[in-house]
Amino acid sequence: MITLGIESTAHTFGVGIIGPKKENNNKNGENDNNNPKISKDQILANVIDAYSSETGGIHPSLAKQHHEKVRYEVIQKALDQAGISEKDIELISFSMGPGLPPCLVVGMNTAKELAAKLKVPLIGVNHCIAHLEIGRHLTKAKNPVLLYVSGANTQIIAYEANKFRIFGETLDQGCGNFIDAFARHTGIGFPGGPKIDALARSAMTRPGGPQFLELPYAVKGMDMSFSGLLTNLKQKYDSKKYTLEDLSYSMQETVFAMLLEVSERALNHCQKDELLLGGGVCCNSRLQEMAQKMCEEGGFKCFIPPRPVLVDNAAMIAWQGLLEHRAGTRMKAENIDIMPNWRTDMVDVRWR
Numbered sequence: 001m002i003t004l005g006i007e008s009t010a011h012t013f014g015v016g017i018i019g020p021k022k023e024n025n026n027k028n029g030e031n032d033n034n035n036p037k038i039s040k041d042q043i044l045a046n047v048i049d050a051y052s053s054e055t056g057g058i059h060p061s062l063a064k065q066h067h068e069k070v071r072y073e074v075i076q077k078a079l080d081q082a083g084i085s086e087k088d089i090e091l092i093s094f095s096m097g098p099g100l101p102p103c104l105v106v107g108m109n110t111a112k113e114l115a116a117k118l119k120v121p122l123i124g125v126n127h128c129i130a131h132l133e134i135g136r137h138l139t140k141a142k143n144p145v146l147l148y149v150s151g152a153n154t155q156i157i158a159y160e161a162n163k164f165r166i167f168g169e170t171l172d173q174g175c176g177n178f179i180d181a182f183a184r185h186t187g188i189g190f191p192g193g194p195k196i197d198a199l200a201r202s203a204m205t206r207p208g209g210p211q212f213l214e215l216p217y218a219v220k221g222m223d224m225s226f227s228g229l230l231t232n233l234k235q236k237y238d239s240k241k242y243t244l245e246d247l248s249y250s251m252q253e254t255v256f257a258m259l260l261e262v263s264e265r266a267l268n269h270c271q272k273d274e275l276l277l278g279g280g281v282c283c284n285s286r287l288q289e290m291a292q293k294m295c296e297e298g299g300f301k302c303f304i305p306p307r308p309v310l311v312d313n314a315a316m317i318a319w320q321g322l323l324e325h326r327a328g329t330r331m332k333a334e335n336i337d338i339m340p341n342w343r344t345d346m347v348d349v350r351w352r
Contacts, residue, residue, distance in 0.1 A: 001325070002084065003091040004114070005318030008107030009099025009127045010151055011058050011191070013067040014048035015078035016315030018322055041137070041322070044082035046308050046315040049074050052190055064102035071110050089118055093321020096124030097339035098152070104338040112333050122333050125320040128153060128344045129164060131278035133323060134316035139303035141274045147263045147291070150279035150312070151176035154224065154259070156266045157344055159352065164344045167269065168222035168262040175255060176281045178226035182251065185234050186244060196248045197284050203245035213242060213250040217258060222265065224258050256287045260294045267300055276303045280311045327351035
């Protein structure tokens with residue numbers, strides 16, 4: 001079943017297509033049209049176009065304008081990448097939440113318009129769970145604890161007793177938003193995560209190594225808090241006593257240790273042996289290194305999906321829609337609306 005997914009929860013407007021893919025089955029590498037090998041559930045296309053700004057963070061109204069401007073172009077690019085036409089689409093899915101309302105509305109309206117035009121079913125899915133399920137699908141993790149770290153979301157999630165349970169989360173702001181807020185304060189632009197990662201890596205590789213600066217370590221039970229850490233970082237930066245490289249390095253070491261402490265505790269509590277990373281912040285090279293080391297020392301397996309599905313993307317939305325449709329989920333377009341505050345543990349899990 002060829003499924004087109006639409007992602008628009010925040011800065012990214014994406015279109016992904018999942019479906020069967022013909023593969024050459026000839027050992028000589030020649031085309032064998034009479035004996036094609038059909039592989040089901042392949043990512044046929046995964047196209048994104050992201051709003052960004054040189055100064056400041058994400059402005060929801062400007063992000064909405066961006067999405068409205070690029071949506072049809074992104075859809076066409078995805079169709080071209082997949083090598084199909086609109087008439088081949090059999091199911092439409094989109095991010096119903098959580099996310100920024102102005103951005104979510106663009107995705108919903110586009111999905112409804114396309115589903116009505118093609119006369120195909122429409123399903124709204126939870127963005128957070130889509131990260132988990134595409135990660136499971138691509139890495140072959142069986143029943144992992146998910147460390148989900150993105151701009152607005154920071155959660156440690158596991159599937160227990162027919163629900164996705166949140167075993168730890170941020171008490172104030174998402175880790176990605178925290179990093180972007182510090183980047184914005186220093187004037188290095190949005191998104192700040194890749195730039196902070198590069199600055200920290202620069203400190204780690206320079207002669208003499210980095211200077212680790214003591215920062216607030218705020219783990220409260222199974223939850224985390226970033227606001228005090230952000231204030232402390234801003235004060236240190238404004239004092240001009242420390243380099244931005246050392247501040248970036250110290251921030252990453254502190255924050256990622258917090259995330260992995262709670263993840264390790266969740267693994268032991270749930271008696272699971274697999275950790276799966278998800279969300280854009282998990283593209284960070286240092287977080288990946290620390291996660292792999294923690295798992296190695298603790299006897300766990302660490303699964304890291306490819307970068308194109310770690311960041312906000314629509315291939316995961318298409319996959320989640322396909323999973324739910326196969327499990328019997330059906331929605332009427334007139335009853336569908338966005339759910340900006342849709343928590344992971346509110347979702348009715350029918351496909352597992």
